[in-house]
Amino acid sequence: LYMSIISLFEPLQSYYLTEQMIKKGSDTVDVNWNHQADLLYVILTTALTMANTNHVIELSKMITEAHTLIHNEQYLYEKTELHFIEGLLLYLQKNYESAQKKIQESLYIFEILNSKHLAKLYQKRWQHFLDNYNHF
Template structure:
């Protein structure tokens, strides 16, 4: 792994910036020069100022610091999504074994939570497998006991929503909306929040919990009010159609769901169109 000063220097030079242009009243050219050479350290607050003056995000800085490799969590999620989509049961089982081994060796609770999250995805593709009640309680207790939900908590909940009964699902949905209030403006966090609320709404509609679904739909509508959320708006049109269908307005519901599927086809989002088409067939018979 490179040292932090070297990363700062690489970013600065790549942007054609001088030491003086990056410095501020908080630190001198000499201080920055020593930091870049690895001869001294600086405080985290000064590092943030430097990155801001170069228009570099902390995420970009950390990615470069790790030699452009994914972090442990991102790598785990990448593998999880890959094996879940391909329904590779054996690879999911191996991921569970690996996280259980790490938990046994380190007693780091996040490995235990990761293991349960992977089990939830395994249950989704293997009808013979079931996450037990104790494991569900561990996820619930962790989420309810965490005062501020960041990226990890949102991902953990997003991948386990199908485990919970309706009352608990509604309760945890409220927790997510409340506890992400400071972090939902971060781009990827906001997208996860929207996607998770949409998926929860679909589950609630499948269970015919119409009142609870409508409340979540109002939350989603407020979150996707920007023009940039085109994908989310199209999925939301499908969800609204599903709501009308379940409410008894069959023709309006079918029309909206079919229109959303058609838009995915026009955009050449073949897999998405096929997924929603299959869901449409299941609910309409």
């Protein structure tokens, strides 16, 4: 249920709810692949929200949590999304050159995978982030 309504919460509220889900799910997350994939989706969604609202500390924590869940090759899309989100963190930390490189690498991976729609989606997310960043 939370996955489908996460965008309805205020940014920090979604962060704290996700944090609680991580704490409560830590006992079962490696037992059931479906739960692991769902939790990873929630973490990445929350991380993107934290990036778009300039919550650097919370974003860093979500990135760390995502890294603990991505430990096999089945997560190519998620790894690419995480790479993209790490680029956003670098941008917030004013490391613009490294940020740009990570973002472009992510977009390139989507293009190589012949996922033009994903590449376009992430180009829009990048532009949305930049528009928000200029208002911080």
